[in-house]
Amino acid sequence: MSDWINAIILGVVEGLTEFIPVSSTGHLLLTKTLLGLPDGFWDTFAVLIQLGAILAIVALYFSRLWKVLITLPTEAASRRFAISVLVAFLPGALAGVLLHDVIKHVLFESPRLICWSLIIGGLVFFVLDRWAPQPNQDDAMALPLRTSLVIGLFQCLALVPGVSRSGATILGSMLMRVEKRAAAEFSFFLAIPIMLGAFVLDAWSNRDNISTDQVGLIALGFVVSFVVGFIVVRTLLDFVSKRGFAPFAWWRILVGVGGLVFLTMTGR
Numbered sequence: 001m002s003d004w005i006n007a008i009i010l011g012v013v014e015g016l017t018e019f020i021p022v023s024s025t026g027h028l029l030l031t032k033t034l035l036g037l038p039d040g041f042w043d044t045f046a047v048l049i050q051l052g053a054i055l056a057i058v059a060l061y062f063s064r065l066w067k068v069l070i071t072l073p074t075e076a077a078s079r080r081f082a083i084s085v086l087v088a089f090l091p092g093a094l095a096g097v098l099l100h101d102v103i104k105h106v107l108f109e110s111p112r113l114i115c116w117s118l119i120i121g122g123l124v125f126f127v128l129d130r131w132a133p134q135p136n137q138d139d140a141m142a143l144p145l146r147t148s149l150v151i152g153l154f155q156c157l158a159l160v161p162g163v164s165r166s167g168a169t170i171l172g173s174m175l176m177r178v179e180k181r182a183a184a185e186f187s188f189f190l191a192i193p194i195m196l197g198a199f200v201l202d203a204w205s206n207r208d209n210i211s212t213d214q215v216g217l218i219a220l221g222f223v224v225s226f227v228v229g230f231i232v233v234r235t236l237l238d239f240v241s242k243r244g245f246a247p248f249a250w251w252r253i254l255v256g257v258g259g260l261v262f263l264t265m266t267g268r
Contacts, residue, residue, distance in 0.1 A: 003217055004217065004220065006042075007045070007217040007218075007220045007221045008220065008221070008224055009031065009035065010028055010031060010032070010042075010045065010046065010049065010221055011049055011220065011222070011223070011224025011228065012224055012225075013028055013031050014027075014028060014046075014049050014050060014053055014221070014228075014229070015052070015053050015056075015224065015225040015226070015228025015229040015230075015232060016228055016232060018050060018053035018054070018166070018191070018225070018229055018232075019166055019184075019187070019188060019191070019229065019232055019233055019236055020166065020232070020236060020248055020251075021121070021125060021164045021166050021167030021248050021252075022164055022167070022248050022251050022252050022255070023114070023117065023118060023121070023161065023162045023163060023165075023167065023252075024050065024053070025046065025047075025050075025161045025162075025165075026114040026117060026161045026163075027255070028046040029043075029161055030114060030115070030255070030259050032046065033111050033263075034262065040209075041209070041210070045214075045217065045218055045221060047202040048199055048202060048203060048218050048221075048222070049218065049222050049224075049225045050199065050225070051195055051199040051222065052221070052223060052225035052226040052229065053195075053225040053228070054195040054196065054229075056226050056229035056232075056233055057188045057189070057191060057192060057233060058192065059230060060230065060233055061188070061189075064141075068082060068141075077142065080142065081141045083145065084143050084144075084145055084147075084148040085148070085189055085190060085192075086193075087145050087148045087149050087152060088148040088149065088152035088155065088190050089152060089190060089193045089194055091155065091156050092152060092155040092156050092158070092159070092165075092194055093193070093194060093197050095156045095159055096194075096197070096198065096201070099159060110161075111259065112260065112263060113160070113162065114161045114162035114256075114259070115162065115255075115256040115257075115259040115260045116162070116256065116260075117160055117161065117163050117256075118252040118253070118255055118256030118259070119252065119253050119256035119257065121162070121163055121167055121252050122248075122249040122251070122252030122253035122256065123249070123253070124171065125167070125249035125252070126246060126249045128171060128175075129244045129245045132174045132175070133174070133175065134177065135174070135177050135178055135180075135182075137177055137178045137179065137182065138178075138181070138182050139182060140178075140182040140183075140186040140188075140189065143178065143182075143186060147178065150172050150175075150176050151169050151172040151173050151176065151186065151190070152172075153172070154168045154169060154171055155168050155190065155194070156168075162256075164252075165187070165191065165195075166184070166187040166191070167248075169183070169186065169187040169190055170183045170187050170245070180240050180241065180244060180245070181237050184236065184237060184240050
């Protein structure tokens with residue numbers, strides 16, 4: 001199969017899964033395994049194209065984010081929101097820098113770990129969707145700093161591929177009594193700095209290992225993930241408000257079990 005087609009497929013997978021609690025990284029690595037793509041460049045590709053989906057958030061929330069930016073010096077609410085995102089961002093960012101090599105060269109190369117993470121996470125979401133504490137916070141831009149810190153600590157779980165960054169932050173949010181829609185929205189905002197940081201770190205680490213042809217593949221995957229991510233985000237919040245997270249729990253379990261069956265049948 002052409003590398004250009006592989007890039008499109010991975011871009012679609014990234015855009016579909018980045019903002020729902022099913023683990024975009026896990027899906028990308030399992031898809032890479034299914035397509036028979038080698039390690040190395042395609043692992044870097046999976047990280048770099050995530051920024052395309054993240055920019056879909058910037059595009060969709062541009063007016064709100066721009067208002068926060070220009071009113072930081074004058075409005076306490078804007079400063080509070082910025083600090084809350086920073087507080088939630090720091091634990092995962094610090095852990096990601098310290099454990100980067102382990103994550104990239106050990107955890108990323110364990111498809112079975114990804115499958116089990118998907119299955120276990122799906123079971124957790126079934127429980128959470130039914131028995132989560134009664135929410136008392138419904139504004140993603142006005143969370144207390146203590147709530148933001150707990151969400152940030154939960155996000156560290158997502159360093160294990162298959163756990164899901166959005167899933168971990170939503171789980172932490174709902175346990176801290178944040179309403180489902182607001183939990184999903186805060187995970188969007190938190191994705192911007194964490195994935196920008198991952199992009200910069202991985203791009204810098206691999207700056208001498210990416211050829212001109214590979215830059216074109218990355219650009220294609222980037223654009224595809226942006227377009228698909230834009231469509232997903234526009235529909236996700238209403239879906240979550242009406243249906244909750246149980247459908248994603250089923251998705252995680254089916255993909256995890258299917259992945260284990262595939263790995264067993266192929267002897268991988």
